[in-house]
Amino acid sequence: MSALVRLEAVSKSYATPAGTVTAVQDLSLEVAQGEILGVIGYSGAGKSTLVRLVNALEKPTSGRVFVGDDELTALPEKRLREVRREIGMIFQQFNLFRSRTVAGNVAFPLKLAGVKQPERDARVARLLDFVGLLEKAHAYPEQLSGGQKQRVGIARALATDPKLLLADEATSALDPETTADVLALLKRVNRELGVTIIVITHEMEAIRAIADRVAVMDSGRIVESGPVYDVFAHPSTTAAARFVATVLHDRPSADTLTRLRAAHPGRLVTFAVPEQKGFTGQLSRAFADHGVENEIVFGGIGELQERSIGALTYELTGADAAIDAALDALRARGVDLVEEVELEEQTA
Amino acid sequence: MNDFIGSIDVYLSAIWQTLFMALASLVVSGILGLAIGVLLYATRPGHLLENRVAYTVINVVVNIIRPIPFVIFLIAIEPLTIRVIGTYIGVYAATFAIAIGASFAVARIVEQNLVGVDPGVIEAARAMGAGPLRIIATVLIPEGLGPLTLGYTFLFVGLIDMSAQAGVIGGGGLGEYAITWGSQRYNWTIVYIAVATIIVIVQLGQFVGNRLARRALRR
Ligand SMILES: Nc1ncnc2c1ncn2[C@@H]1O[C@H](COP(=O)(O)OP(=O)(O)OP(=O)(O)O)[C@@H](O)[C@H]1O
Ligand SMILES: [Mg+2]
Numbered sequence: 001m002s003a004l005v006r007l008e009a010v011s012k013s014y015a016t017p018a019g020t021v022t023a024v025q026d027l028s029l030e031v032a033q034g035e036i037l038g039v040i041g042y043s044g045a046g047k048s049t050l051v052r053l054v055n056a057l058e059k060p061t062s063g064r065v066f067v068g069d070d071e072l073t074a075l076p077e078k079r080l081r082e083v084r085r086e087i088g089m090i091f092q093q094f095n096l097f098r099s100r101t102v103a104g105n106v107a108f109p110l111k112l113a114g115v116k117q118p119e120r121d122a123r124v125a126r127l128l129d130f131v132g133l134l135e136k137a138h139a140y141p142e143q144l145s146g147g148q149k150q151r152v153g154i155a156r157a158l159a160t161d162p163k164l165l166l167a168d169e170a171t172s173a174l175d176p177e178t179t180a181d182v183l184a185l186l187k188r189v190n191r192e193l194g195v196t197i198i199v200i201t202h203e204m205e206a207i208r209a210i211a212d213r214v215a216v217m218d219s220g221r222i223v224e225s226g227p228v229y230d231v232f233a234h235p236s237t238t239a240a241a242r243f244v245a246t247v248l249h250d251r252p253s254a255d256t257l258t259r260l261r262a263a264h265p266g267r268l269v270t271f272a273v274p275e276q277k278g279f280t281g282q283l284s285r286a287f288a289d290h291g292v293e294n295e296i297v298f299g300g301i302g303e304l305q306e307r308s309i310g311a312l313t314y315e316l317t318g319a320d321a322a323i324d325a326a327l328d329a330l331r332a333r334g335v336d337l338v339e340e341v342e343l344e345e346q347t348a
Numbered sequence: 349m350n351d352f353i354g355s356i357d358v359y360l361s362a363i364w365q366t367l368f369m370a371l372a373s374l375v376v377s378g379i380l381g382l383a384i385g386v387l388l389y390a391t392r393p394g395h396l397l398e399n400r401v402a403y404t405v406i407n408v409v410v411n412i413i414r415p416i417p418f419v420i421f422l423i424a425i426e427p428l429t430i431r432v433i434g435t436y437i438g439v440y441a442a443t444f445a446i447a448i449g450a451s452f453a454v455a456r457i458v459e460q461n462l463v464g465v466d467p468g469v470i471e472a473a474r475a476m477g478a479g480p481l482r483i484i485a486t487v488l489i490p491e492g493l494g495p496l497t498l499g500y501t502f503l504f505v506g507l508i509d510m511s512a513q514a515g516v517i518g519g520g521g522l523g524e525y526a527i528t529w530g531s532q533r534y535n536w537t538i539v540y541i542a543v544a545t546i547i548v549i550v551q552l553g554q555f556v557g558n559r560l561a562r563r564a565l566r567r
Binding site (some may be wrong): 019055057080081082083084085087089091093094095096097098100106108109111140142166 | 466468469477479491
């Protein structure tokens with residue numbers, strides 16, 4: 001797979017009365033043809049700036065941006081408009097034209113592209129059918145629910161058959177059920193039409209639902225990225241771990257840990273559950289071999305992209321040397337474990 | 349009352365003159381003001397045609413001219429009126445002066461209404477690859493049409509007011525009729541008839557404007 005979008009050491013800063021704000025800092029990124037990339041980060045992390053760099057609504061302060069064969073950073077404004085016609089975008093607040101009907105909204109990019117009647121009407125009907133809103137063609141945006149508005153937004157963004165779709169917090173204004181519907185539609189857009197999608201969000205649930213790969217942004221940088229399963233199973237930065245914890249409640253939070261400690265005098269160890277079968281049996285045997293008492297005190301196992309994912313927290317009691325030996329043996333066998341005492345000391 | 353019946357021709361042509369002054373200047377200042385207002389909006393920092401120098405210049409000009417009392421503006425603009433219309437009295441001269449004077453007020457009305465247009469839809473149009481002029485014509489103005497229509501209705505009332513003031517310089521219309529046939533001859537019947545007629549015209553204008561605005565806003 002070749003890269004459809006490539007950012008090379010891109011930085012973007014804004015001059016404000018309060019001084020220079022760096023929204024994106026020395027960021028490099030590749031998005032492969034046909035994938036769904038999720039970009040997650042807290043408010044102000046620079047996510048919106050990142051997508052606006054990809055469709056050249058913003059010019060980087062330094063670095064280069066490529067989409068397909070075009071180097072956006074080398075093109076004049078007039079050519080950039082043509083490039084933008086080939087990139088769809090949907091928004092948190094939908095941004096539909098209130099002065100136009102649903103059909104009029106979807107027809108707008110087609111008019112820009114010079115598509116004539118009756119071809120235009122036919123395309124509009126096909127797109128509205130795809131998003132399931134054909135019967136609303138003559139309604140105005142204010143007559144639609146939030147989910148329907150975003151469907152219109154998606155139909156409008158797809159009007160010119162773009163290769164790339166940018167979704168900036170596209171589900172953040174929707175309730176959970178509608179969010180799931182819209183995400184499912186985006187997944188269909190990706191699978192059936194082969195459109196590459198960049199999904200910007202601050203909700204890990206959205207990433208979990210549709211993304212193939214995830215990039216975690218913090219203070220204008222991508223601090224961690226990789227296949228969704230890997231980042232969920234083994235987040236290596238605190239930022240990523242915090243986001244994972246919002247959807248997987250299998251690791252104890254700091255508060256939970258304090259409560260667990262009060263109730264359980266032994267040592268607390270959290271194990272990441274791998275995909276292979278027989279994991280708990282493997283643990284039991286190692287504890288038994290070293291004469292260590294054990295009890296599961298927290299945890300859960302779920303599913304992500306049809307693979308098991310989860311963590312279990314054990315209370316271990318016995319001689320310190322015996323527990324250390326058991327843990328060392330497990331580590332030697334490649335078991336991913338964290339002793340909560342260590343973690344506490346590290347973060348304190 | 350006899351005086352009124354004797355001057356009924358003058359009265360009827362005064363109504364026509366008032367309507368002409370208000371409507372013709374509505375069209376001219378409407379278009380001119382729309383152009384200046386759109387420029388003010390678009391050249392603002394962070395907007396479609398961002399241009400600090402152009403914005404500052406236009407803004408200062410509007411700020412200087414707009415607050416000038418209209419009676420004084422009428423006199424101040426006389427040299428220009430003579431050049432363009434050929435005379436500084438009469439309905440055409442008055443219409444010219446009203447149209448120019450009102451343009452600056454219209455510019456502010458337009459600018460303020462456009463600022464209220466959701467920046468998100470402008471952003472969406474930009475993301476679709478639309479150029480600035482296209483966005484102004486096919487997104488910005490249609491999106492702002494409801495409030496703009498209300499602004500223009502408000503303007504129409506102001507134009508009737510200005511046309512009456514133009515009566516002072518022999519501009520014709522109901523204002524001049526009320527002065528020369530009414531108050532100067534101590535004929536209060538005629539004054540009140542002129543006042544009542546103006547009230548009716550204003551109400552009609554309000555009614556039509558509100559209807560149009562409601563249609564644009566679909567309420
Ligand atoms: N036009 C601008 N002028 C000045 N500062 C800006 C501008 N755009 C963004 N910023 C700043 O850049 C930083 C990143 O903004 P950005 O909108 O990309 O964040 P975000 O991750 O999308 O946040 P959110 O989740 O709130 O949408 C913020 O500190 C913001 O204040
Ligand atoms: Mg944002």
